[in-house]
Amino acid sequence: MYQYTPFDKQFVQLRATQYRDQLTRWQAGDLSEDAFKPLRLQNGWYVQRFAPMLRVAVPYGELSSPQLRALATIARDYDHKDLTAMDTSNAGLSDVAMLPDHCAHFTTRQNVQFNWIPLSKSADVMDLLASVSMHGIQTSGNCIRNITTDAFAGIAPDEVADPRPYCEIIRQWSTLHPEFAFLPRKFKIAISGGTEDRAATGWHDVGLRLLRSVDGDIGFQVSVGGGMGRTPVIGTVLKTFLPANQIMNYLEAVVRVYNRWGRRDNIYKARIKILVKALGATYIEEVNQEFEDIVLKDGAKHTITDAEFARVSAMFTAADRRCDQLSAEKKISSILSAAASDDTEFSQWLIHNVRSHKNPDLRAVTLSFKRFGFAPGDASAKQLDAAADLAERFSSGEVRVTHAQNLVLPWVRCDELPELWRAARALGLAKPNVGLLTDMIACPGGDFCSLANARSLPLASLIANRYKDLDELDDIGPIDLHISGCINSCGHHHSGHIGILGIDKDGQEWYQVTLGGSDGTRLSGIPTPGKVIGPAFAADEVVDVIDALITTYSGQRLAGEYFIQTLKRIGHDPFKASANAVRTSTNRSKPATAHDAPPTATSTA
Numbered sequence: 001m002y003q004y005t006p007f008d009k010q011f012v013q014l015r016a017t018q019y020r021d022q023l024t025r026w027q028a029g030d031l032s033e034d035a036f037k038p039l040r041l042q043n044g045w046y047v048q049r050f051a052p053m054l055r056v057a058v059p060y061g062e063l064s065s066p067q068l069r070a071l072a073t074i075a076r077d078y079d080h081k082d083l084t085a086m087d088t089s090n091a092g093l094s095d096v097a098m099l100p101d102h103c104a105h106f107t108t109r110q111n112v113q114f115n116w117i118p119l120s121k122s123a124d125v126m127d128l129l130a131s132v133s134m135h136g137i138q139t140s141g142n143c144i145r146n147i148t149t150d151a152f153a154g155i156a157p158d159e160v161a162d163p164r165p166y167c168e169i170i171r172q173w174s175t176l177h178p179e180f181a182f183l184p185r186k187f188k189i190a191i192s193g194g195t196e197d198r199a200a201t202g203w204h205d206v207g208l209r210l211l212r213s214v215d216g217d218i219g220f221q222v223s224v225g226g227g228m229g230r231t232p233v234i235g236t237v238l239k240t241f242l243p244a245n246q247i248m249n250y251l252e253a254v255v256r257v258y259n260r261w262g263r264r265d266n267i268y269k270a271r272i273k274i275l276v277k278a279l280g281a282t283y284i285e286e287v288n289q290e291f292e293d294i295v296l297k298d299g300a301k302h303t304i305t306d307a308e309f310a311r312v313s314a315m316f317t318a319a320d321r322r323c324d325q326l327s328a329e330k331k332i333s334s335i336l337s338a339a340a341s342d343d344t345e346f347s348q349w350l351i352h353n354v355r356s357h358k359n360p361d362l363r364a365v366t367l368s369f370k371r372f373g374f375a376p377g378d379a380s381a382k383q384l385d386a387a388a389d390l391a392e393r394f395s396s397g398e399v400r401v402t403h404a405q406n407l408v409l410p411w412v413r414c415d416e417l418p419e420l421w422r423a424a425r426a427l428g429l430a431k432p433n434v435g436l437l438t439d440m441i442a443c444p445g446g447d448f449c450s451l452a453n454a455r456s457l458p459l460a461s462l463i464a465n466r467y468k469d470l471d472e473l474d475d476i477g478p479i480d481l482h483i484s485g486c487i488n489s490c491g492h493h494h495s496g497h498i499g500i501l502g503i504d505k506d507g508q509e510w511y512q513v514t515l516g517g518s519d520g521t522r523l524s525g526i527p528t529p530g531k532v533i534g535p536a537f538a539a540d541e542v543v544d545v546i547d548a549l550i551t552t553y554s555g556q557r558l559a560g561e562y563f564i565q566t567l568k569r570i571g572h573d574p575f576k577a578s579a580n581a582v583r584t585s586t587n588r589s590k591p592a593t594a595h596d597a598p599p600t601a602t603s604t605a
Contacts, residue, residue, distance in 0.1 A: 001062040001398050002168050002315040004133040015137065016130040019043050020123035027120070044136020045122055049450040050096060051081070052122065054114045055139035056129060060149045060167040060191075061110035061401040065388040068399065070132045071112060072384035075102050078121050079114045099447055104384060106369060106377040108441060108492055109188070110148050110401040111139055115448050137175060142183045144174040144255070148190045150198040151402040152364055154316060155357050155410050160210045161218050163193035165313040166247065169304060173248050180255050184262030185270035187255065188227075200403060200519040202226050202234045202527030203495060205272045206254060211241060218244045224254055224287075225276030228489035232529035233273040238284050245309070246295070248302035253290035257283065319396035319411035323361040346421055348432035348474055354417065363414055365394075367407045367429040368439065372464045375457045376442040377405030386427045394420045403519075404441055406434065431470075435478045437550075438464050441492055445485030445502060446509070452485030454502025454509035454539075459483055462543050476550060478523055479563045494529045495519040497564045498549060503536055510536035513545060515575055516567055524564055533576040534583075541582050548578040 004012070022039045025031040031039075044055040056071070063071075081101045105113045117125055129135055138146050147167045154162040170189065174180065180187075191208040192199040201207025202223060209221040219241045226235030242250055258272045261279070276283050294300060355364045367387060370376050379387070387407055391399045394416055395409035402408055412420055424430035433439045440463065443449070445456030460483060467473055482496030486503075493499030499514035514530030537545055550563075552575050557566040567575065 001064060002059075002164070002312075009133055012133055012135050013130045015043070015135060016123070016126040019126050023119070023123045038141070040119070040122070041140040042137070043126065044139040045119065046140065047119075048115065048448055049446075049452075050448070051085075051116045052119050053448070054117050054122070054125065054136060055107070056112040056114075056134055056136055057139050057146050058110050058112055058134075058401050059171050060147055060153065060164055061151055062164075063399050063401065064132070065391045065397040065399075067132045067134055068384050068388035068391065070128055070134065071104050072381045072388070074114060074117070074125055074128060075104050075379075075384060076381035078117045078125055079103065081116050082118065085118070095447075100375060100378055103378050103380045105375070105444065106379065106401050106405045106407070108403055108405065108490065109146055110151075110403065111146055112401070113444075115444070138171075142185050142187075144177070144180055144183075144187045144189065147171050147174075148188070148199060148204075148403070150192055150194060151400040151408045152198065152355065152410070153193055153400075154318070155359070155362070155364055156194045156198075157356050157358055158194045158196055159358070160195065160212050161193050161244075162313075162316060163191040163199075163208075163210055164316050165309060166208070166210075166244070167191055168312050168315070169308070170248065170251065173251075173302060180259060183255070183259055184264050185267070185272075187258075187272065189251075196522045197520040197527075198403070200492075200495065200527070202520050203228060203492075204235065206251065207235045208247065210244070213241060220244060220247055222247075222250060222254075224283075225273040226527070227271050227273040228492060228494045229271070230268060230487050231273065232489075232494040233277065234527045234529075235273075236276055236284070238287060245304040246300070248304065249294050249300050250287075250291050252302060253287045253294055256290055257286050318359065319362075319398070321362060321396060321411050321413050322359075323413055323415050345425075345432060345470065346418070348470060349421055349430055350417070352432045352434045352436065352474075353430070361414060363412050363417065365409045365412045365417070365420060365424075366402065366434045367399075367409065367424055368431040368434055369406050369429070370433060370439045370464070371428050371431055372461070372468060375444070376440055376460050379407075383427060383429065387429070390420065390423060390427075393423070404434075404439060406439070433470070433473055436473045437476055437479045437481055437546075438467050438473060440464075440481040440483060441496070442483040443485050443490035445483075445491075449485060449490075451488055452502060453487075453504040454485050454511065456483045456485040456491060456500075456502065459500065459511070459539065459542055463546060466543050466547070476554075477562045480517070480519070480524065481546075482517070492519070493517070495527070496530060497524065497567070498546065499530045500542065505536060510538060511542050512536045513542075513579060515549070515572055516564070518564070523562065525568070531572060533572060534580050537579075537583060544582045545579045548582050549575050552578040 026036040046053045101116045149163045149167050153164050187205045189206045190199040190201045190204040192201050193210045203226045207223040222239040223235030223237045262275050263269045353366045357363050391397050395411040400408040442456045442460045446452035447455050447457050480497045482491050482493045483500040484491035484493040493501045495517045499517050501512040514532050517530030518524035518528040520527040553563050553566050
C-alpha cells in the first residue's frame with residue numbers, strides 16, 4: 001500500500017496542530033460558531049442528531065494494521081455516549097441508550113466514521129490520527145472528496161491496470177487545489193481498473209474506467225455527471241479514450257467548467273449532474289475547449305510524467321507471500337475436498353468470501369461485517385484490533401474497506417485459508433454471506449443522522465434476523481439490498497436490486513421500495529436506477545415485502561438464474577403485485593414506524 005512521504009506526514013501533523021489552535025480559540029470564545037464550522041468540516045467534524053460525528057479519510061480504501069489499531073483506540077477511548085449532554089426530546093432515552101458506541105462505521109465511500117466523540121476531545125483524536133498518517137481531509141465540504149476505487153485494485157485478475165497510483169496522484173492534486181476549495185457542491189471521483197466495474201463509476205460526479213487501446217496504450221473512459229440523491233442520474237461519457245497521462249489536465253477542465261457555471265443559489269440543484277443535464281452538449285464542448293486551452297496555452301502543467309508515475313507506482317509493491325510447497329491448484333483442491341467432508345460453512349465461505357487473485361498462490365478474503373446484532377459496517381474496538389491481528393498474520397499488514405462496508409484481506413496465501421477461516425469465525429467475521437441478501441448496505445439513518453426521515457438500522461436488523469439460515473441465503477443467491485434513511489441516498493438505495501428509502505409521511509416513518517437498480521457490475525448489468533413499485537410501506541410491513549419479492553423470484557426463476565436476471569426477464573409487475581398484496585393484507589388503520597421494530601444494538605465485546 002502507499003507509504004506517506006516525509007512531506008505527507010509533516011502536512012498531516014501540521015493540519016492537526018492547526019485544528020487544535022482553532023478548537024482552542026472556539027472554546028475560548030475568540031472564534032465564533034459560524035467561523036469555526038467550516039474549519040471543523042474541513043477536518044471531517046460534523047454535528048449530527050445527538051453528538052458530533054467524525055469522518056476519517058481512507059483514500060482508495062487502504063488501511064494498515066497500525067492504522068486499524070489507532071481506529072480501535074479512538075473507538076475504545078473516545079467514542080462514548082454521554083446521555084446527560086444530549087437532547088433526547090425527539091427520541092426516547094432508552095432508544096438512544098441502545099445505540100452502539102465504542103465502534104467505528106465503514107461507509108460506502110471507503111471511509112470510517114465515529115458517532116459519539118465530543119468536540120472537546122476532537123483535537124486529541126486528530127493528533128492520534130496524524131501519528132499514523134490519517135486525517136479527515138476531503139471527507140466534508142464542497143470540495144473534491146475521498147477518491148474511491150475497487151477494493152480488489154492491484155490484485156484482480158481482470159484488471160487492465162492498477163488504478164491505485166492514479167488515485168494517489170489525483171488525491172495529491174486535489175487535496176488543497178486552490179481553485180477547487182469552494183465548489184458549488186461536494187464532488188466525488190471513482191476509478192475502476194477492471195473489465196468489471198466494481199467501483200460503481202457511473203454513479204459518480206466523475207467516473208474513470210481504465211482501458212487499453214489496440215496499440216496497448218493505457219487510457220481512461222471519462223464519464224461526468226452521475227449521482228444519486230433526489231435526482232438519480234448515470235454519468236455521461238465525455239471521452240471514450242483519454243491518454244492516461246492527461247487525466248489531471250482533463251479533470252481540471254471538467255471541474256473548472258463546473259466551478260464556473262454550477263449553481264450556488266440552490267443546494268438541491270448544485271451538483272454537477274444538474275449542470276450536465278441542463279447544458280447537455282454545450283457542457284461537453286466547453287470542457288473540451290477548456291482542456292485544449294490547458295494543453296496548448298497553459299502548457300499542460302498537470303501531465304503525469306513517466307518519472308512521477310513510476311515514483312508513485314513504486315509505493316504499491318505487491319506483497320511477497322508465495323506458497324512454499326504444493327501448487328496453488330493442488331492446495332485449493334485439497335481445501336475444497338476437506339470442506340466437503342468436514343464443514344459445509346467453510347465450503348460456503350470459500351465460495352462467497354474468497355476471490356481469485358492475480359497471483360495464483362494468493363486469494364483475497366472478505367471479512368463480513370454484516371452480522372445479526374450489529375449494524376451493517378459497524379466494527380467494535382475489539383474487532384478492529386482483531387482485524388489488525390489478522391492483517392498482520394495473513395495479509396502483510398494490509399486491509400481494504402469495501403464499497404459494501406466490509407473489510408478485505410488482499411494478500412492471503414491459499415494454504416492459510418483454513419487457519420484464517422477458523423480465526424475469523426471465532427471473531428464473528430467469517431459469515432459466508434458476501435454478495436448475498438444479508439450483505440446489505442445501510443446508512444446510519446434516523447438513529448444518528450439529523451437529515452434522515454426514517455431509521456435504517458432496525459430494518460437491517462429485522463431482515464438479518466429473518467434470513468439467518470445460511471442454506472436459504474445460499475439458495476436465494478446474490479442480491480444487492482440497499483437501505484437509505486432519506487433521499488440523500490447515503491445507503492445507495494437507487495443502485496440496489498432491492499432498494500429501501502425512508503420517507504416522512506404525515507410525521508411518521510414509511511419506506512418506499514425500488515426494484516432493478518444496478519451499480520454496474522457484471523451480474524447487475526449497466527448502471528441503472530431502480531423503479532418505485534408503489535406507495536410506501538410501514539416499517540412492520542417491510543420484511544414481509546422482502547419475503548414476497550423473494551417468493552415471487554423463487555417461483556419464477558429458471559435454473560441457475562439470479563434475482564436481478566429473473567426481474568429483467570419477467571419485468572416488475574409480478575413483483576409489484578406480490579409486494580402490494582402485503583399492504584392489502586395488513587389493512588392497518590394507522591401507520592407503524594421504525595420505532596416499532598427493535599433497535600439494533602452493537603455489542604462492544
